[in-house]
Each structure stands twice: as C-alpha cells, then as structure tokens.
Amino acid sequence: MERYFMKKSTLESEIPQTQKQKEDNVVNPESHGSKRNYMEFDLANLPSDPGLRTPIIEYDPNLRDQVRRTYLQKGPCQPRNHTFKQTMQGNVMRRFNPLWFDEFPTWLEYSIVKEAAYCLCCYLFKMDSKKHSGSSDAFVSEGFTNWKKKEKLREHVGGPNSTHNKAWNNCQVLMNQQQHIQTIVNKQNDQARSDYRKRLTASIDCIRFLLRQGLAFRGHDESEDSENQGNFLEILKFLCDHNEDIKRVAIDKCPGNLKLTSPDIQKDIVHACAIETTKIIVQDLKDSFFSILVDEARDVSTKEQMGVVVRYVNNDGQVIERILGIVHVTNTTALSLKVAIEDLFFKHNLSLSQLRGQGYDGASNMQGEYNGLKTLILKENQSAFYIHCFAHQLQLALVAVAKKNVSIEVLFIVVNDIVNVVGGSCKRRDILIENQAIKVFEALEIGELLSGCGQNKQSALKRPSETHWSSHYNTLISLVRMFSSAIEVLDLIIENPKSEKRAEASRLLDALQSFDIVFCIILIKNILGITNELSLALQRKDRDIMNAMNLVKIAKNRLQSMREDGWSSLLDVVFLFCEKHDINVINMDDGYIARGRSRRNAEKATNMHHYRVDLFYSIIDLQLQELNNRFNEVSTKLLICVSCLSPMDSFSSFDKKRLAQLAQLYPDDFSDVEVLALENELETYIIDVRSSTDFNNLLGINDLAIKLVGTRKNTLYPLV
Known part of the structure; x- marks a missing residue:
C-alpha cells in the first residue's frame, strides 16, 4: 500500500487531521493508476511560514500549480508586528528591518521559525538549485540573515534575465492564464493555425535564403511607402507575388500586428536559426x-x-x-x-x-x-x-617588418599612394600603359628584352592586398618594371595646373627618386622573392605539406645565405638601378642623415652602417625570426608526420616510423602498448590499401578518411 501514498513531511505530520481528511489522502488505484504517487490535501492547511514549507519539487507535478496559485493568492508572509531577533554581526547587533517589506512588497518574506528572509516567487518556480547557484539559494532553502548587507536584496532581484525575474514572470503568467500565449493559440481554429504556420514559414524561408547568401536583412526605411525596404521585405514581397497562397495569409488576410516582418521578429528568427544550427553542430560533434x-x-x-x-x-x-x-x-x-x-x-x-x-x-x-x-x-x-594559420603565415611576417622598421613602413605607404595616384583614373592609367609599351618596344629594338609568346604583356601597376603576401611581391615587381613610366606620369600630373593631385604627385616623385626608397624596394623585392614559392604553396587548397616543409627549410637557408654573402651583390643592383633612372647615388662613407627626424637628436652613423646594419641585417633577421616562430620544431615535426598519412601517388609519403612518432605526440590517446601495436597494424594497413582499387586516385587525408569509413576499414584499423 505504500506506493499509493506520498511521503509526509515532518510539518504535515504535526498538523492535526480529521478522519475524513486522512481518508482523503488515500487514492483509489483503479481511478488514478497504480504507478503514480498522488496526494490530495486541503490547500487551506498549507503552512504560511516559509521556514516550514515543503519544497515545491516534492509536490506531485499535477498539484504544483494549485499550490503555487494558493500561495500567490495569499501573498508573501510578512509579519510586520513581529519582534525580529537581533544577532551579532561584526561588532554590532543587527536585525531584519520591516521597512524592507515596503520596498520589496511582492516577494520578500520572513520566517518567524527560522528568523530569516525568503523569496516567494523563487520558492515557487526555482526548481533546480544546482543549475542556478548563487545568492538566490539563500532566499529559497537556507534563508537570508546577513542584515548588514541590504544590497544583497537588490542583487537577488538582478537584471531582466535573472533567475528571480524569470520566476516572477512565471508567477504573473500563472495568475493570468487567459492572456497566456498557449491559451490564445489553443483557442484558435485549425484554419488560423494553418495560416499562421504558412506565414511564419515564409518569413523563415526568406531569412534562410539571406543567411545562405550572406546578405544584410534590414533596410534604412522599411515603411510601406519606401521604395527600398531592405532585402528581407523585398524578397518576401517577391515570394508573395509568385505564390497566391502565401500572399493571402501574409498580406491580404493578415492582421497588421501579425505579419511577422518587424525587426524584432527578424532578429528572433535569426536567433532561433542560430540556436538550432549550433545544436545540430554540437550533436554532430558528439564526443x-x-x-x-x-x-x-x-x-x-x-x-x-x-x-x-x-x-x-x-x-x-x-x-x-x-x-x-x-x-x-x-x-x-x-x-x-x-x-x-x-x-x-x-x-x-x-x-x-x-x-x-x-x-x-x-x-x-x-x-x-x-x-x-x-x-x-x-x-x-x-x-x-x-x-x-596558413592563410596568415607569411602575411604577418611582412606586417611585423612594416611595424618594426620605419623605412619599410614608409616604403609601403609610398608604394600604395603611387598606385592610387598613377592608377587612380582611367586617363592616367592609359598614359602609364602607353608609355610602358613605348619603352618595351625600344628595349626590344636594342636587345634589352627578348620577344616571345606570353612575354612583355600589357599591364599596369598591381595593387597590394592585405590578405596575400604574394600581392606585395607582384606590386614591387611591377613598380620596378614600370619605374620610368610611373615617374613620367607623376611629371604630367605636376605640370597640369588643373590637377588636384599636383601636391601629392610632387611628394611621391621626390620620394620615388630618393636612394632610400630605391634601396628598400630592391631589398624587399629580393626577400619576398625568396619566400614567394612558400607563400603560394601554403595558400593552395591541395596543399602538399611535405613539399611545403621543404620550402620552409629552403627559404630559411636562402635568407641566411643572403645575410652572410648577399650584401655586395644587392648594393651593385641598387647602384645600377639608380644609374639607369638618373637617381643620385650616395657615398656610403658619409654620415647618414635621417629624414623626418631632428638632426640634433639623430644618432651619428655612416650610410654604410645604416643601410647594411639597420636595414639589410635587421629586416632579414626579422624574416628569419618570423619563419622560426611560425614553423617551430614541434609544429614542423607534427606536420611532417601527418603528411605521411597522405594517400596521394599510391601512399608514396607513407612512413611507419614517423607515424609511430605522431602517435607518441598524443600520450592521452595512445598508450605505450597501443604504440607498439600500431607498428604491426600499419604494416597490414598499408599492404591492404595499396592493393585495393578503392584507394586509387585519392587527393588527400580527407578523401582517405571518407573512404576508410565507406569501406568499413576504420573498424579493421582503429589505431590508424
């Protein structure tokens, strides 16, 4: 018979009951089912003192709303005439202040039994105290007694989304059932519900389309008179024009406040889409x-x-x-x-x-x-x-150089300005291309250039991009190739009295014809040329890690060789370039005069020291440091080991020893016994996949993983 009774609390056992009430506590198993614990009681006998109440979660789920409604109708327990107990807190005797009832009249309660304060709405609706730990626990189970910190009462209330305010909203919903959204929805007929669903589906479909395309939702003016209401409303209007059923429920027979097109509704739908999408991602990820x-x-x-x-x-x-x-x-x-x-x-x-x-x-x-x-x-x-990140690999090396060396930073500012000014209009761009074509023709006549298919193509100055390092390299190459033509265009701009770019063109012409800028152009062009193949290899989608790591090693060796033996050859190239374009060559033994700085505060050094030590050595060292940081010993070893799994060219990169080293890098995933077993499994695995036609012509590790699962070999070789 015990399964037909709910266990009584100590408080309820102390309440005297009549024989009729005791009989009412027994439930007929035939009418309610033998597997349900159910208790009927007199709601008038619910204890008012919050210190004596049974936790709301211990009531039968079918009775909880009745209990809550009864307590809300009674209101919070506020014994204003009680002599509140004083306790020593710090060095002062303190007690509950009954004026607090006036400040928090809807929820603050006081227990005479426990001499502590409680929260009525949190008691009624705060079901799981473990999920919402914090100050609200004291107002539900333990009772609040820290009378010297009244601010804790306000902290308990918290912001709009606090646990307390959510509980208070639930209290209001419970006492106002007629206005609850579920009640209103249930009152609707089947046709109204169907129309609402179609209207909502149309809005969701429009938003899903915009999300897929990465387009903006809102317009500056979404009023009905606006000619451009924004992408969302325009697409919804287009959809209605091509679907009479959607037009009927979304426009013709739709209440003005139920169109589901307001900005708040758009945000709510997007937020709901984000939650559902993330939920699917996490479920797919699993463990x-x-x-x-x-x-x-x-x-x-x-x-x-x-x-x-x-x-x-x-x-x-x-x-x-x-x-x-x-x-x-x-x-x-x-x-x-x-x-x-x-x-x-x-x-x-x-x-x-x-x-x-x-x-x-x-x-x-x-x-x-x-x-x-x-x-x-x-x-x-x-x-x-x-x-x-490979996409940033060499880009940030250049950024580091630009930030740490003023001369290089000035160089790229000047280069960017030249591209904007010279190629800023169609007319100037055409003049540049025409002048360059004339110079190419003259060079072909005297034999400086060779003719052939695909050579000497018409081109303009290339614009540098902040996302690909190779673009900076191409920009410098085009500037070196079209140096004379760019100077002539700047001269034409300066000579044109109507041009708004005369002052800027004069500044750029002065900078471009300086030895300092020419030296930096040649230096950076050579450095970027050394690492250009590596940069392109790392940006390819079909990335070959083994060859990329070899390119890293080659780039480091070439930069080190340039640092040790490349100064003289670089200086010769710079002198020849200056002589060809009538640029004054400085004497390397003279004292260096820093441009843009006070000569009084400038450090005394020769031109040789500045260009060789402050520029040549410094910039190469920065590049080497960047490459060493990006490709340190651990990451390089990891990448080379991973590349041994590649199925390309009949698993030509397969290396059993390196794959065993790869497993050893993950001690939490491979025990010592599993590492030993892996060697034998790898032997069987490589013979199996090389002999199977299913594993021919695979392009990468991703294809290999898919094929292993598709052929169920992932269960045969779990360590692999």
Missing part, C-alpha cells in the same frame, strides 16, 4: 576530438568580438568546419580570450580535454611563448598543438 580556429570577428556593432570555428571528423569520415559562435570580449588579453572560449565550451557541453589542435594568427596575445592563448591552453591540454 569526438576537435580543433579550434579563432580570429577577430568585427561587424557593424564595432564591438570587440571573437569568432570560434571548430574542425572535426564526422561519422562519415568527412573533415567538417563549422562556426560555433561569435563571442563578445571586453578585452583581447590571452586570459580573457581563454575564459571566453571556456564559457562557450561550457555552454555547449564541450571540454578542453577534447581539444586536439589550435589555429590562430600571429598576434602576440594568441601565439605568445609564455602568456599567449595557445600556451595557456597547452598548459591544461598538452595534446592541443598549435599550428599557425
């Missing part, structure tokens, strides 16, 4: 290992934001990259970024222990050796190896 890619994500809000992308392998063996979220960060210190990432992981039930890779740009707060983000994460997870 798999993953890597993260992090970069700045700035939008029209101009807030400091961080975009987090996860990369993982799904059940089909496909390598998947998905945006997990965009997080607002108060500052960009490494510790703040790590906290933001941990909060995002916690939100989606992910763990740092699942992390197996990090990819960032080269900013110091990201890849710092001691306090960078990658170092902070590596301290907690030694398997979360850091690989610098």
Whole structure:
C-alpha cells in the first residue's frame, strides 16, 4: 500500500487531521493508476511560514500549480508586528528591518521559525538549485540573515534575465492564464493555425535564403511607402507575388500586428536559426576530438568580438568546419580570450580535454611563448598543438617588418599612394600603359628584352592586398618594371595646373627618386622573392605539406645565405638601378642623415652602417625570426608526420616510423602498448590499401578518411 501514498513531511505530520481528511489522502488505484504517487490535501492547511514549507519539487507535478496559485493568492508572509531577533554581526547587533517589506512588497518574506528572509516567487518556480547557484539559494532553502548587507536584496532581484525575474514572470503568467500565449493559440481554429504556420514559414524561408547568401536583412526605411525596404521585405514581397497562397495569409488576410516582418521578429528568427544550427553542430560533434580556429570577428556593432570555428571528423569520415559562435570580449588579453572560449565550451557541453589542435594568427596575445592563448591552453591540454594559420603565415611576417622598421613602413605607404595616384583614373592609367609599351618596344629594338609568346604583356601597376603576401611581391615587381613610366606620369600630373593631385604627385616623385626608397624596394623585392614559392604553396587548397616543409627549410637557408654573402651583390643592383633612372647615388662613407627626424637628436652613423646594419641585417633577421616562430620544431615535426598519412601517388609519403612518432605526440590517446601495436597494424594497413582499387586516385587525408569509413576499414584499423 505504500506506493499509493506520498511521503509526509515532518510539518504535515504535526498538523492535526480529521478522519475524513486522512481518508482523503488515500487514492483509489483503479481511478488514478497504480504507478503514480498522488496526494490530495486541503490547500487551506498549507503552512504560511516559509521556514516550514515543503519544497515545491516534492509536490506531485499535477498539484504544483494549485499550490503555487494558493500561495500567490495569499501573498508573501510578512509579519510586520513581529519582534525580529537581533544577532551579532561584526561588532554590532543587527536585525531584519520591516521597512524592507515596503520596498520589496511582492516577494520578500520572513520566517518567524527560522528568523530569516525568503523569496516567494523563487520558492515557487526555482526548481533546480544546482543549475542556478548563487545568492538566490539563500532566499529559497537556507534563508537570508546577513542584515548588514541590504544590497544583497537588490542583487537577488538582478537584471531582466535573472533567475528571480524569470520566476516572477512565471508567477504573473500563472495568475493570468487567459492572456497566456498557449491559451490564445489553443483557442484558435485549425484554419488560423494553418495560416499562421504558412506565414511564419515564409518569413523563415526568406531569412534562410539571406543567411545562405550572406546578405544584410534590414533596410534604412522599411515603411510601406519606401521604395527600398531592405532585402528581407523585398524578397518576401517577391515570394508573395509568385505564390497566391502565401500572399493571402501574409498580406491580404493578415492582421497588421501579425505579419511577422518587424525587426524584432527578424532578429528572433535569426536567433532561433542560430540556436538550432549550433545544436545540430554540437550533436554532430558528439564526443569526438576537435580543433579550434579563432580570429577577430568585427561587424557593424564595432564591438570587440571573437569568432570560434571548430574542425572535426564526422561519422562519415568527412573533415567538417563549422562556426560555433561569435563571442563578445571586453578585452583581447590571452586570459580573457581563454575564459571566453571556456564559457562557450561550457555552454555547449564541450571540454578542453577534447581539444586536439589550435589555429590562430600571429598576434602576440594568441601565439605568445609564455602568456599567449595557445600556451595557456597547452598548459591544461598538452595534446592541443598549435599550428599557425596558413592563410596568415607569411602575411604577418611582412606586417611585423612594416611595424618594426620605419623605412619599410614608409616604403609601403609610398608604394600604395603611387598606385592610387598613377592608377587612380582611367586617363592616367592609359598614359602609364602607353608609355610602358613605348619603352618595351625600344628595349626590344636594342636587345634589352627578348620577344616571345606570353612575354612583355600589357599591364599596369598591381595593387597590394592585405590578405596575400604574394600581392606585395607582384606590386614591387611591377613598380620596378614600370619605374620610368610611373615617374613620367607623376611629371604630367605636376605640370597640369588643373590637377588636384599636383601636391601629392610632387611628394611621391621626390620620394620615388630618393636612394632610400630605391634601396628598400630592391631589398624587399629580393626577400619576398625568396619566400614567394612558400607563400603560394601554403595558400593552395591541395596543399602538399611535405613539399611545403621543404620550402620552409629552403627559404630559411636562402635568407641566411643572403645575410652572410648577399650584401655586395644587392648594393651593385641598387647602384645600377639608380644609374639607369638618373637617381643620385650616395657615398656610403658619409654620415647618414635621417629624414623626418631632428638632426640634433639623430644618432651619428655612416650610410654604410645604416643601410647594411639597420636595414639589410635587421629586416632579414626579422624574416628569419618570423619563419622560426611560425614553423617551430614541434609544429614542423607534427606536420611532417601527418603528411605521411597522405594517400596521394599510391601512399608514396607513407612512413611507419614517423607515424609511430605522431602517435607518441598524443600520450592521452595512445598508450605505450597501443604504440607498439600500431607498428604491426600499419604494416597490414598499408599492404591492404595499396592493393585495393578503392584507394586509387585519392587527393588527400580527407578523401582517405571518407573512404576508410565507406569501406568499413576504420573498424579493421582503429589505431590508424
């Protein structure tokens, strides 16, 4: 018979009951089912003192709303005439102030039994105290007694989305059932519900289209009289024009306040799409290992934001990259970024222990050796190896040079201005191309240039881009090739009294004909030429890691060789270039005069020291340092080992020893016994895949993983 009774609390056992009430506590099993615990009681006997109440979660779910409604109708327990107990707090005797009831009349309660304050709405609707830990627990179970800190009462209320305010909103909804959205929806007929669903589906489809295309939603003027209401409304209007059913429910027979097109509705739908999309990503990720890619994500809000992308392998063996979220960060210190990432992981039930890779740009707060983000994460997870983002690999090396050396920074400012001025109009661009064509023809006549198919093509000055390093290299090559033509165009601009660019052209002409700029152009062009093949190799989609690592080694060796033996040859090239274009050559033994600085404060040094030490050695050292930082010993070893899995050319890169080393880099995933077993498994694996026609013509590790899952060989070779 015990299953037909709910266990009584101590308080309820002390309340005297009549025989009829005791009989009412028994439930007929035939009418209610034998598996349900159910208790009927007199709602008038509910204890008013919050210190004596049974936790709301212990009531039967079918009775909780009745209990809540009864307590809300009674109102909070506020014994204003009670002599409140004094307690020693610090060095002063303090007690509850009954005036607080006037300040918080709707929820503040006082327990005479426990001499403590409670919150009525949190008691009624705060179901899980473990999920919402904090000050609200004291107002539900323990009772608040810290009378010297009245501010805790306001902190308990909190902001609009606080636990207390959510509970209070639930109280209002419970007492106003007729206005509840569910009640209104239930009152609607089937036709109204069907129309609403069609209207909502049309809005969602329009928003999904805009999200796929990456287009903006809002317009500056979304009023009915506007000729351009924004992409969302224009697409919805187009959809209505081509679908009479949608037009009927969305325009013709739709109430003005139920069109589902307002900006708030648009934002709500986008937010719902983001939540559902992220939920699917996390479900697909499950408990798999993953890597993260992090970069700045700035939008029209101009807030400091961080975009987090996860990369993982799904059940089909496909390598998947998905945006997990965009997080607002108060500052960009490494510790703040790590906290933001941990909060995002916690939100989606992910763990740092699942992390197996990090990819960032080269900013110091990201890849710092001691306090960078990658170092902070590596301290907690030694398997979360850091690989610098290939898209930024050599771009940031150039940025570092520009920031750390004023002469190089001035060079690229001048080059960028020359491209803008000389190629800023169609007329000047045509003059440049025409002059260059004449000079090419003259050079062909005297034999300076060779003719042939594809040579000496017509071109203008190339504009540098901030996303590809090779573009800077191409810009400098085009400037060296069209140097005389660019000077002639600048002369024409200066001679034209109607031109608005005369002053700027004069400044650029003076800079372009200086030995300092010419030296920097030749130096940077040669340095970028050494690393150009590596830059292009790292930007290809079909990236060959083994060859790329060889190019890294070659680039380092060439830069070191240039530093040791390349000064004389570079200086000869600069002198010949200056002689060809009538530029004054300086005496290297004279004292160097720094441009743009006070001569009184300038350090005394010869031109030879400045150009050889301050420019030549300094810039090459910066490049070597950048390459060493981006491709350190650990990351290079990791990349070379991973490349041994490549299926290209019948698994020609396969190396059993290096793959065993790869497993040893992840001690949390491969035990010593598994590393030993891996060698034998690799022997069988490589014979199997090389002899199978299913594994011919695969282009990369991604294709290999998909094919392993498709042929179910992933179960045969789990360590692989």
